[in-house]
Amino acid sequence: MQDVITKDEIAVLPDNFELRVVVGSIITYAAREMIKEKGITLQYVKGDGEEKVPGQEKGDDKERGFVTVIGHDKVGIIAKVAGILAASQVNILDISQTVLQGYFTMIMIVDFSGSPDDITGIRQKLEDAGDEIGVKITLQHEDIFRYMHRI
Amino acid sequence: MPFSYTTDEILETIRMVELENLDIRTITMGISLRDCADPDLKATGKKIYEKIVRCAGNLVEVGEELERNYGVPIINKRVSVTPIALVAECSKDKDYSYLARAMDKAAKEIGINFIGGFAALVHKGFTNGDRSLINSIPEALSETEHVCASVNVGTTKSGINMEAVYDMGKAIKETAERTADKDGLGCAKMVVFCNAPEDNPFMAGAFHGVGEPECVINVGVSGPGVILNTVREYHDADLGTLASMIKQTAFKITRMGELMGRKASEKLGVPFGIVDLSLAPTPTVGDSVAEILEAMGLEMCGAPGSTAALAMLNDAVKKGGAMASSYVGGLSGAFIPVSEDQGMSRAVTEGALTIEKLEALTCICSVGLDMVVVPGDTTAETIAAIIADEAAIGMINKKTTGVRLIPAPGKKKGDLVEFGGLLGSAPVMDVSSYHSDAFIKRGGRIPAPLQALTN
Numbered sequence: 001m002q003d004v005i006t007k008d009e010i011a012v013l014p015d016n017f018e019l020r021v022v023v024g025s026i027i028t029y030a031a032r033e034m035i036k037e038k039g040i041t042l043q044y045v046k047g048d049g050e051e052k053v054p055g056q057e058k059g060d061d062k063e064r065g066f067v068t069v070i071g072h073d074k075v076g077i078i079a080k081v082a083g084i085l086a087a088s089q090v091n092i093l094d095i096s097q098t099v100l101q102g103y104f105t106m107i108m109i110v111d112f113s114g115s116p117d118d119i120t121g122i123r124q125k126l127e128d129a130g131d132e133i134g135v136k137i138t139l140q141h142e143d144i145f146r147y148m149h150r151i
Numbered sequence: 152m153p154f155s156y157t158t159d160e161i162l163e164t165i166r167m168v169e170l171e172n173l174d175i176r177t178i179t180m181g182i183s184l185r186d187c188a189d190p191d192l193k194a195t196g197k198k199i200y201e202k203i204v205r206c207a208g209n210l211v212e213v214g215e216e217l218e219r220n221y222g223v224p225i226i227n228k229r230v231s232v233t234p235i236a237l238v239a240e241c242s243k244d245k246d247y248s249y250l251a252r253a254m255d256k257a258a259k260e261i262g263i264n265f266i267g268g269f270a271a272l273v274h275k276g277f278t279n280g281d282r283s284l285i286n287s288i289p290e291a292l293s294e295t296e297h298v299c300a301s302v303n304v305g306t307t308k309s310g311i312n313m314e315a316v317y318d319m320g321k322a323i324k325e326t327a328e329r330t331a332d333k334d335g336l337g338c339a340k341m342v343v344f345c346n347a348p349e350d351n352p353f354m355a356g357a358f359h360g361v362g363e364p365e366c367v368i369n370v371g372v373s374g375p376g377v378i379l380n381t382v383r384e385y386h387d388a389d390l391g392t393l394a395s396m397i398k399q400t401a402f403k404i405t406r407m408g409e410l411m412g413r414k415a416s417e418k419l420g421v422p423f424g425i426v427d428l429s430l431a432p433t434p435t436v437g438d439s440v441a442e443i444l445e446a447m448g449l450e451m452c453g454a455p456g457s458t459a460a461l462a463m464l465n466d467a468v469k470k471g472g473a474m475a476s477s478y479v480g481g482l483s484g485a486f487i488p489v490s491e492d493q494g495m496s497r498a499v500t501e502g503a504l505t506i507e508k509l510e511a512l513t514c515i516c517s518v519g520l521d522m523v524v525v526p527g528d529t530t531a532e533t534i535a536a537i538i539a540d541e542a543a544i545g546m547i548n549k550k551t552t553g554v555r556l557i558p559a560p561g562k563k564k565g566d567l568v569e570f571g572g573l574l575g576s577a578p579v580m581d582v583s584s585y586h587s588d589a590f591i592k593r594g595g596r597i598p599a600p601l602q603a604l605t606n
């Protein structure tokens with residue numbers, strides 16, 4: 001049976017408390033909000049089972065995604081994107097680029113299974129870079145395309 | 152490695168998510184509360200709270216994680232439970248609103264916006280628990296924020312319980328009065344059904360049916376915006392070609408639902424139930440079923456031809472969606488809620504859409520007169536008669552129909568009522584001033600139709 005930590009249990013703890021939580025415990029939404037509010041830190045400890053510690057769940061499976069860049073062509077777009085991906089240890093598997101309806105369109109297939117960042121972190125960096133150079137950059141997990149376009 | 156997708160396919164997906172409001176409308180966890188029954192209602196409430204928190208404690212967290220991983224928004228994370236009348240029945244206590252408060256507390260704890268299942272199934276008659284539940288609805292809905300109620304008053308197999316229809320007319324009136332300070336908002340959390348599905352993930356009518364497993368994940372997809380774009384793109388196509396294009400788009404939308412449902416089920420360790428193929432509009436501009444009908448060539452939703460256009464749309468969405476998912480269920484049809492669909496709301500304001508035309512539309516799609524605001528002086532008998540009409544449509548056509556009417560206290564035809572959020576806003580619609588009181592007061596049960604005799 002998993003432990004469930006609710007708001008009531010957090011409410012009695014002092015601010016900035018270090019709470020030991022058995023890995024795999026359920027922390028409810030309201031409890032998590034209150035943990036943030038009270039500045040409580042969570043220390044994960046191993047339970048009897050073989051649960052994985054959050055944040056270390058990355059398996060060996062290949063995790064692939066598509067980076068798309070859409071906008072007006074200019075010098076250094078590929079360099080910029082490739083630089084961010086390299087810094088996050090993301091491997092570029094293939095690149096295609098074309099001009100669609102007057103827009104420069106670049107698509108990269110990338111493998112981020114070796115990256116220390118999760119997809120959200122990488123996506124955020126790419127989006128910020130896109131804003132900086134005036135193009136739209138997105139990163140989507142391959143599963144979405146596989147489900148939508150292949151049976 | 153070579154690309155396994157074409158540029159067009161990749162960009163189409165990106166466009167759907169970035170520009171056309173493609174989202175998963177809801178991931179709803181169904182939880183059985185049958186093991187929470189206790190002769191002491193307080194003990195039942197405690198067990199209910201604990202079980203919901205235990206089963207769905209990380210539902211919101213998992214939903215948010217999926218959103219981050221796949222970049223597709225999941226608008227709602229919700230819970231549906233066993234009809235409370237079944238769980239509370241062994242208690243001597245007659246006021247079940249205590250249990251609604253327990254559900255509400257659990258909903259707040261786990262961070263969901265709605266919890267469905269303050270429900271009773273009375274299509275053939277009442278048990279004592281059913282009566283207590285129906286009597287508790289006005290208090291339950293006015294005292295809680297997140298709890299949704301539903302009552303099934305008829306089925307094709309058993310006919311329509313007209314006594315329950317009248318009771319629900321009264322319950323709707325009383326709930327509206329108790330929430331008069333919010334224009335009768337309580338009624339937006341209550342549906343009266345005929346042929347209610349047991350695995351519907353959409354609120355306010357979701358409950359966890361008696362044939363369902365211990366715990367299950369059901370998914371409601373969305374996507375009026377994506378379909379609207381397809382219809383606009385093929386503005387010169389004949390209707391057969393258009394239907395085919397809608398089918399293809401519906402297929403893709405549903406695959407998203409299937410993916411998210413499977414991943415949620417895996418992460419939560421709960422079996423995957425069904426994908427509900429309903430086109431569910433929101434008040435956002437461009438996320439409207441009415442606008443799709445207008446893009447098909449109607450000057451305004453409600454114009455002659457609306458029923459045919461909606462029938463075609465609804466059918467094409469189902470055909471495309473049915474191929475995309477291993478398990479299809481729930482309501483699975485286009486929704487036409489007035490206040491939640493900005494195009495519907497506009498059509499009412501302009502006088503193009505009347506309650507009678509809406510009733511006709513409910514014959515060919517799900518899911519009935521939904522989020523329809525009527526004048527505050529509409530009587531319980533008239534509301535009951537409207538429910539009876541909808542239930543008859545459902546019973547004869549072997550489909551689900553529902554009624555979610557809001558008799559907004561103090562409001563008159565044409566007044567605008569604002570509910571906020573996903574519930575949107577709508578003008579008060581005119582209701583026939585002729586009475587049906589004597590018919591409703593006859594009570595009894597409308598017998599099951601010949602359609603029921605299929606064996």
